[in-house]
Amino acid sequence: MKEATLNKKKAVVDEIRQQIEAAQSIVIAEYSGIDVQEITDLRAKFREAGVNYRVYKNTMVRRAFNELGHDEFDELLQGPNAFIFSDEDMVSGPKIAEEYAKDNEEKLIIKAGFIEGKAIDKEKVIALSKLPSKEILLSMLLRGLQGPVAGMAQVSNAILSSLVYGLNAVKEKKEQEEAA
Incomplete structure (x- = not known):
C-alpha cells in the first residue's frame, strides 16, 4: 500500500512538473x-481564456519546482495556494487573477509567479497583468506595419496619377497640333 501511495504522489509531481514546463x-x-x-x-x-486553475498540495508543487532546479518558492508554498497555469497567452492568467484579487482582496492574494523559467515577485505579476493580451499586441503591431505600407501605396498612386496626367497632356497637345 505504501508503494502505491508513493507512486500516486510521483504521478502528481510529474503532472505538476509537466504543467510548469508547458x-x-x-x-x-x-x-x-x-x-x-x-x-x-x-x-x-x-x-475561457485557456488558463488552468489548480489546487495542489504545496509539498507536491515544491518537489516539482525543485526537480526543475527552482527552490525560490519553498518559503511561499505554505497555506492554501492556488496555481494558475497560462498555457496559451502569458498575460491571461495574471490578468484574470489580478482583476479578481483587486475586487476580492481577502479571498485571493497573489504571492508570486513564474515566467520563462524565472521566478517573479508579486509586483511583476501585477505588472504582467496590465499588459495587453497577445491578440491586442498583434493588432497593434499590424497597425504599425500597415501605416508605412499605406503611405507607400499613396505615394506610388500619386506618382502613377502624375504620369497618367502627364501622358494625357502630351496626347492632348499632339492632337491639338495635328488639328491645327
Whole structure:
C-alpha cells in the first residue's frame, strides 16, 4: 500500500512538473473564503481564456519546482495556494487573477509567479497583468506595419496619377497640333 501511495504522489509531481514546463506563465495565489459559486465562476473565466486553475498540495508543487532546479518558492508554498497555469497567452492568467484579487482582496492574494523559467515577485505579476493580451499586441503591431505600407501605396498612386496626367497632356497637345 505504501508503494502505491508513493507512486500516486510521483504521478502528481510529474503532472505538476509537466504543467510548469508547458506554461507560458504561472501565478501562485493564496485563497481563502471563496464560496462554491465564486470559484465556479472564476474557474469558468480561466477556462475561457485557456488558463488552468489548480489546487495542489504545496509539498507536491515544491518537489516539482525543485526537480526543475527552482527552490525560490519553498518559503511561499505554505497555506492554501492556488496555481494558475497560462498555457496559451502569458498575460491571461495574471490578468484574470489580478482583476479578481483587486475586487476580492481577502479571498485571493497573489504571492508570486513564474515566467520563462524565472521566478517573479508579486509586483511583476501585477505588472504582467496590465499588459495587453497577445491578440491586442498583434493588432497593434499590424497597425504599425500597415501605416508605412499605406503611405507607400499613396505615394506610388500619386506618382502613377502624375504620369497618367502627364501622358494625357502630351496626347492632348499632339492632337491639338495635328488639328491645327
